Amino acid sequence: xxxxxxxxxxxxxxxxxxxxxxxxxxxxxxxxxxxxxxxxxxxxxxxxxxxxxxxxxxxxxxxxxxxxxxxxxxxxxxxxxxxxxxxxxxxxxxxxxxxxxxxxxxxxxxxxxxxxxxxxxxxxxxxxxxxxxxxxxxxxxxxxxxxxxxxxxxxxxxxxxxxxxxxxxxxxxxxxxxxxxxxxxxxxxxxxxxxxxxxxxxxxxxxxxxxxxxxxxxxxxxxxxxxxxxxxxxxxxxxxxxxxxxxxxxxxxxxxxxxxxxxxxxxxxxxxxxxxxxxxxxxxxxxxxxxxxxxxxxxxxxxxxxxxxxxxxxxxxxxxxxxxxxxxxxxxxxxxxxxxxxxxxxxxxxxxxxxxxxxxxxxxxxxxxxxxxxxxxxxxxxxxxxxxxxxxxxxxxxxxxxxxxxxxxxxxxxxxxxxxxxxxxxxxxxxxxxxxxxxxxxxxxxxxxxxxxxxxxxxxxxxx
Amino acid sequence: xxxxxxxxxxxxxxxxxxxxxxxxxxxxxxxxxxxxxxxxxxxxxxxxxxxxxxxxxxxxxxxxxxxxxxxxxxxxxxxxxxxxxxxxxxxxxxxxxxxxxxxxxxxxxxxxxxxxxxxxxxxxxxxxxxxxxxxxxxxxxxxxxxxxxxxxxxxxxxxxxxxxxxxxxxxxxxxxxxxxxxxxxxxxxxxxxxxxxxxxxxxxxxxxxxxxxxxxxxxxxxxxxxxxxxxxxxxxxxxxxxxxxxxxxxxxxxxxxxxxxxxxxxxxxxxxxxxxxxxxxxxxxxxxxxxxxxxxxxx
Numbered sequence: 032x033x034x035x036x037x038x039x040x041x042x043x044x045x046x047x048x049x050x051x052x053x054x055x056x057x058x059x060x061x062x063x064x065x066x067x068x069x070x071x072x073x074x075x076x077x078x079x080x081x082x083x084x085x086x087x088x089x090x091x092x093x094x095x096x097x098x099x100x101x102x103x104x105x106x107x108x109x110x111x112x113x114x115x116x117x118x119x120x121x122x123x124x125x126x127x128x129x130x131x132x133x134x135x136x137x138x139x140x141x142x143x144x145x146x147x148x149x150x151x152x153x154x155x156x157x158x159x160x161x162x163x164x165x166x167x168x169x170x171x172x173x174x175x176x177x178x179x180x181x182x183x184x185x186x187x188x189x190x191x192x193x194x195x196x197x198x199x200x201x202x203x204x205x206x207x208x209x210x211x212x213x214x215x216x217x218x219x220x221x222x223x224x225x226x227x228x229x230x231x232x233x234x235x236x237x238x239x240x241x242x243x244x245x246x247x248x249x250x251x252x253x254x255x256x257x258x259x260x261x262x263x264x265x266x267x268x269x270x271x272x273x274x275x276x277x278x279x280x281x282x283x284x285x286x287x288x289x290x291x292x293x294x295x296x297x298x299x300x301x302x303x304x305x306x307x308x309x310x311x312x313x314x315x316x317x318x319x320x321x322x323x324x325x326x327x328x329x330x331x332x333x334x335x336x337x338x339x340x341x342x343x344x345x346x347x348x349x350x351x352x353x354x355x356x357x358x359x360x361x362x363x364x365x366x367x368x369x370x371x372x373x374x375x376x377x378x379x380x381x382x383x384x385x386x387x388x389x390x391x392x393x394x395x396x397x398x399x400x401x402x403x404x405x406x407x408x409x410x411x412x413x414x415x416x417x418x419x420x421x422x423x424x425x426x427x428x429x430x431x432x433x434x435x436x437x438x439x440x441x442x443x444x445x446x447x448x449x450x451x452x453x454x455x456x457x458x459x460x461x462x463x464x465x466x467x468x469x470x471x472x473x474x475x476x477x478x479x480x481x482x483x484x485x486x487x488x489x490x491x492x493x494x495x
Numbered sequence: 496x497x498x499x500x501x502x503x504x505x506x507x508x509x510x511x512x513x514x515x516x517x518x519x520x521x522x523x524x525x526x527x528x529x530x531x532x533x534x535x536x537x538x539x540x541x542x543x544x545x546x547x548x549x550x551x552x553x554x555x556x557x558x559x560x561x562x563x564x565x566x567x568x569x570x571x572x573x574x575x576x577x578x579x580x581x582x583x584x585x586x587x588x589x590x591x592x593x594x595x596x597x598x599x600x601x602x603x604x605x606x607x608x609x610x611x612x613x614x615x616x617x618x619x620x621x622x623x624x625x626x627x628x629x630x631x632x633x634x635x636x637x638x639x640x641x642x643x644x645x646x647x648x649x650x651x652x653x654x655x656x657x658x659x660x661x662x663x664x665x666x667x668x669x670x671x672x673x674x675x676x677x678x679x680x681x682x683x684x685x686x687x688x689x690x691x692x693x694x695x696x697x698x699x700x701x702x703x704x705x706x707x708x709x710x711x712x713x714x715x716x717x718x719x720x721x722x723x724x725x726x727x728x729x730x731x732x733x734x735x736x737x738x739x740x741x742x743x744x745x746x747x748x749x750x751x752x753x754x755x756x757x758x759x760x761x762x763x764x765x766x767x768x769x770x771x772x773x774x775x776x777x778x779x780x781x782x783x784x785x786x787x788x789x790x791x792x793x794x
Contacts, residue, residue, distance in 0.1 A: 110755055117542045139543050255738050307629025309650040309739055319630060450544050454757045465740025470652045476740070483564075487757075491544065 068096045068385050073112055073377075074127030076102035078337055079183055082405035083374075087393045090401070096389050098125070105312075106256040109135070109453065116141035116379060123377040124386045128179045130170030130371040131257075131446045131453065137178050138450035142375040144176040148387045157391045159413075166437075167412045170371035170445045179373025180390045181412035182402075185331035186436050187265050187367055189222075190339060191215060192326050193352040195229065198238045204228075215354045219269060219296060222249075222327075222357050226303035229326035248303035250325035252316040253467070255309070260460040261370070262329060267293045268444055269359040269366035275455050275484065278447050281493040283484030285459055286477040294463055294473045301467050309464070314338070321345035329356065331370060332432050336408035340428060353432045355439045365441035371412065451491050458483045535764035542758045555765030565766060567741060568749035575659065575745060576724040580717050582664045587671025587716065592705075594672070595679040605676070612669040620733030623662040624649070627734075652742030655735045659743060662730050667723070671716045678712035679705065711785075718781050722774060746770055 070091075074080045084100045091097055101123075103111060112126045116139060126142060136142045148154050160177065167184035171177060195201055196213060205213035209224050216222040226248030231237055233244050253259040264274060272289035276282060284290060301308070305319050313330055317338040320328045323346040328335060332353065338344050339351045355365035374394065376386045392398055396415040400422065403409045407426055410433060411417055423430045446452055462480035465471045471479070488494045536555055538548035559565060590608060594601055611619065626634050627648035638646060648658045686704050695703065728747035731737060737744035737752065744752070750770070754763035 113542065113758070114755075135543050255736050305630070306645065306647055307650060309647075310624070310628065311630075315630075457752075457756050461738070461741060464738050465742070468651050468739030468742065470740040470742050490539075490541075 066095060068382055070096060070098050070124040070380075070382055070386055070389065071122055072098050072100045072125040072127070073108060073115075073123045074100060074102060074125070075105035075108055077105065079333065079372075079402070079406045079409055080127060082402050082409075083182065083393065085405055086398065086401045087389060090392050090398060091389050094385075094389065094392070096385050098389070105129075112136060112141050112377070113139055116377070119379065121379045121381055124380040124382050125390070126375045126377050128171070128373050128375040130369065130373075131456065133171060133173050133178050134446075134448045134450040134452050136375065137173055140378050142178055143378045143380075143383070144178050145180060145376070145387075146176040154387070154391070157395070159395070159415075162396070162413045162415050164412055164414055164417070166443060167369065167371050170369045171373045173448050179375040180394045181371060181373050182394055182399075183333060183372040184410045184412050185333050185370040185372060186410065186432075187262070187329065187356060187370060188332050188335070188432060188436075189216070189354045189356055190320065190328040190330065190335045190351050191354065192347065192350055194350045195238055195326055200239055201237075215352075216327075216357045219266065219357045219359045223296070223300055223303075226300060226327065230303045244324065245306075247305040247319070247325045248327065249300065250316050250320040250328040250330075251304045251308050252311045252313045252330065253301070253304070253308040253464075254312050255460055255464050257456070257460070258312050259309075259464060260456050261331075261368075263293075263297055263460075263463060264368045265329075265356055265366060266297055266359075268368055268442075269293070269356070269363055270296070271360040271363065274368070274444065274447060275459050276447070276449075276488065281488060283455075283481055283488055285462070285484050286474070286481040291473055291477055294466055294477060297463065298466050298473060309467070318344070320351075321347060323347050332429075333408045333410050336410075336428055336432075337406070353428070353435065355435060355441050363442040365439055367441045367443045369443050369445040451487060454487055455484060458487065532764045533768055535761055536768045537765075538761045540759075540761040542760060548761060551761065555762045556769070558762060559765060559769055564741065564744075565746075565749060568744050568746045569770075571656075571743065572725050572727075572745040572747075575656070575663075575727065576721045579660050579663045579667075579724045579727075580720040582660060583668040583671045583720055584713060584717055586664055586668035587673075588675055588713070590668065590672035591675035591679055592701075594676050605673075609669045609673060611666045612673075614666070616666065616729035617733055619662060619666045620730035623658065623665070623730070624734045627658050649735055650739055652739060655739060655743050659727075659730060659734060662734065663724060663727065666730075667720060671720065674712050674716045675709055678709040682708050714785065718785070722778065725774070 072080075072084060080100070080102070084098050087098045108127055109129070109132045112123070113136065115123065116136075126136070128136060128142065137144070145158070149158060149160065158180075163181050164184070167186075168177070168181045171179045171181055196215065202213045205225075205228055208228065211221075213225065213228075214221075216225050228248065229237075229246065230248040231242055231246040233242055235242050235246070237246055251262055253262065267290060268274065270289045270293035272287055272293055273284045275285060277284050305311075305316070305325060308316070311319075313334040314337075316328065316330060317334055319325055320335075321338050321341075321344055328339075335351070335353070340348055342348050356367055358364045358366070360366075374390050376383060376390070380386055393402070396413055396419070399409070399411050399413055399416045400419065403411070403416075403422065403426065408429070410429055411422070416422055417430070417433055449455060458480050459477075462471075462476035465479075466473045466476040470476075485494070535548060537550060537553060539545065539551040539554070540548035594605055594608075598604065614622075626632050629635050629647060629650075632648075635646065635648065638644070646654055648654050682705065687700060690700055690704055725745075726747050727745055728751060731743055731745055731748050732751070735743045737748040746766075750763050750767050753759045753766065
């Protein structure tokens with residue numbers, strides 16, 4: 032049968048086709064190419080992590096370690112890490128982690144605690160865990176364990192156009208309209224008034240000059256998938272509400288009076304934000320602010336610092352100041368939900384010792400300073416870095432904002448350690464988005480969210 | 496005469512060898528995942544906190560009946576599929592009629608017109624998302640230049656749905672046009688000439704000669720588009736993410752959210768099983784009617 036040449040060719044092709052997956056699958060991974068250990072990093076395509084990888088490769092070179100990054104959109108990293116770990120994928124060594132992801136990724140055993148490495152005094156000395164700023168690293172801790180090497184704090188603050196707030200004409204007009212002086216907003220009522228006051232149309236006057244395009248009172252990122260909730264959650268807490276549920280009773284409280292009041296406020300505030308905010312991420316919002324089209328921005332400090340003072344990106348260099356978020360309930364001054372970003376070690380890594388060694392070196396005091404050279408907006412999570420004279424001198428905006436946070440002692444809470452947090456947050460965010468778009472009233476949307484949260488909590492076994 | 500097993504003789508080995516990859520593909524890539532999904536649909540399995548799937552006595556199917564969100568998504572999918580298909584058939588028909596007049600540079604025009612169809616749906620979604628963007632998008636800018644209203648295209652339920660319909664029609668009207676153009680090309684030209692000699696108007700030519708002869712192809716095109724549009728995911732994912740709120744959360748996005756936002760693989764599998772069963776019934780009916788409509792002409 033195989034005597035015919037064309038039959039032989041056909042059989043050969045068939046054999047190659049059948050064997051191809053096996054051949055491709057058995058190709059060795061280049062994890063130890065040319066005597067170097069290659070660690071893979073799964074993280075977001077953010078400037079700070081690109082800077083981290085660059086510095087890690089420089090520091091890792093003499094150690095015989097290099098990093099190969101795989102950048103994804105921020106909101107896909109959690110999903111990828113979770114699904115890959117469940118599927119037994121061993122590709123990754125490092126995974127970027129955001130504080131709200133800690134409960135889910137730790138519960139699903141996708142990452143390993145840093146504490147597992149701290150049993151020896153040599154490793155403890157290398158990490159210097161007491162040097163971490165507790166107020167910022169608490170979000171990366173769960174059940175008494177640290178789940179990621181702290182890299183970057185992202186406290187939410189108010190960035191505002193100091194030139195406009197100082198302008199005599201604007202101050203006078205504001206006083207006449209609202210009956211009090213134009214100053215940095217201390218309450219959410221003032222924030223609303225100021226946002227409304229500065230929202231102007233093309234052709235109107237701003238600081239004595241006619242506007243050639245529309246101008247917005249407040250610039251925000253409200254894209255669903257986390258961006259919206261991460262901005263709104265501060266207002267939710269400021270209004271005295273729980274973060275979606277009561278941690279003592281485990282009862283969802285999405286439709287509590289405080290929650291409804293906060294959502295109504297946000298829906299109203301939305302009128303004074305830039306159009307299209309529903310599809311914008313933090314970076315996109317800051318580009319609008321940097322183009323000189325907004326009076327205020329409420330965002331993570333590093334998001335603002337990475338764009339607004341950078342001459343090649345910003346038209347408002349030197350005209351932005353930073354302040355703590357306003358207050359609504361006196362017992363919760365300048366309420367703020369803690370925000371921390373870290374480097375976790377993937378549970379299925381095949382290079383855990385190397386991964387720990389390099390992470391320790393890059394996120395040490397000296398390593399962090401090197402990362403700051405590449406990414407000057409980095410808000411460090413080590414006391415030794417914040418207090419470093421070079422840092423104080425070279426990064427005055429970072430230092431001033433961090434000092435404000437430390438001296439102002441804002442009421443800070445962290446996302447509760449709930450492994451279903453991402454789902455719980457998404458349900459609330461979906462309802463808020465529906466209310467903002469007018470699809471539903473605030474009450475209907477949050478009552479709907481409450482029913483879904485209750486179902487989620489019942490399925491998880493927290494309530495009956 | 497067709498090839499029979501007995502006549503294959505020594506070619507049986509080749510027969511097996513050549514059919515094996517196709518059989519392997521169907522079994523490994525189609526049947527195994529389908530049966531796995533069916534099994535998952537009868538379990539409670541959240542990949543965040545369930546170590547393994549747990550049999551849950553068809554509870555997922557009971558939940559489907561109670562789930563108002565799913566009902567809303569199904570209704571949105573039907574609405575989208577019907578409107579998008581209608582728009583694509585109308586636009587596709589107009590384009591096919593134009594191309595059938597043999598305009599100068601017809602082949603070039605046809606090639607350009609077909610370009611959207613060969614683009615990846617995610618690319619189409621990204622392109623339209625940018626076009627509608629309120630900050631940098633050319634569409635809001637043009638509307639502003641023409642002193643039109645400021646439309647938040649992707650930010651209100653009605654305009655977000657409209658934007659998705661436009662993007663879908665842009666991508667898939669060319670397919671309908673291609674199919675109808677092929678059908679138009681086989682209509683004998685002497686029928687037109689005879690009708691014109693008899694004094695038929697352009698409207699009568701269309702209604703009495705063209706439409707009856709392309710009606711089946713229109714049915715095929717519409718059937719294909721309805722089923723495809725019903726399961727639309729890519730453009731929704733990129734352009735609106737199912738929002739604002741849940742106003743564009745079609746059934747595929749609903750399943751995606753259940754599986755990859757809430758990690759409820761058991762429930763997501765149950766929903767997709769039910770949706771596919773419904774689609775299979777609809778498709779079966781469509782094929783049966785299509786077969787019947789072909790029979791008299793072919794016999």
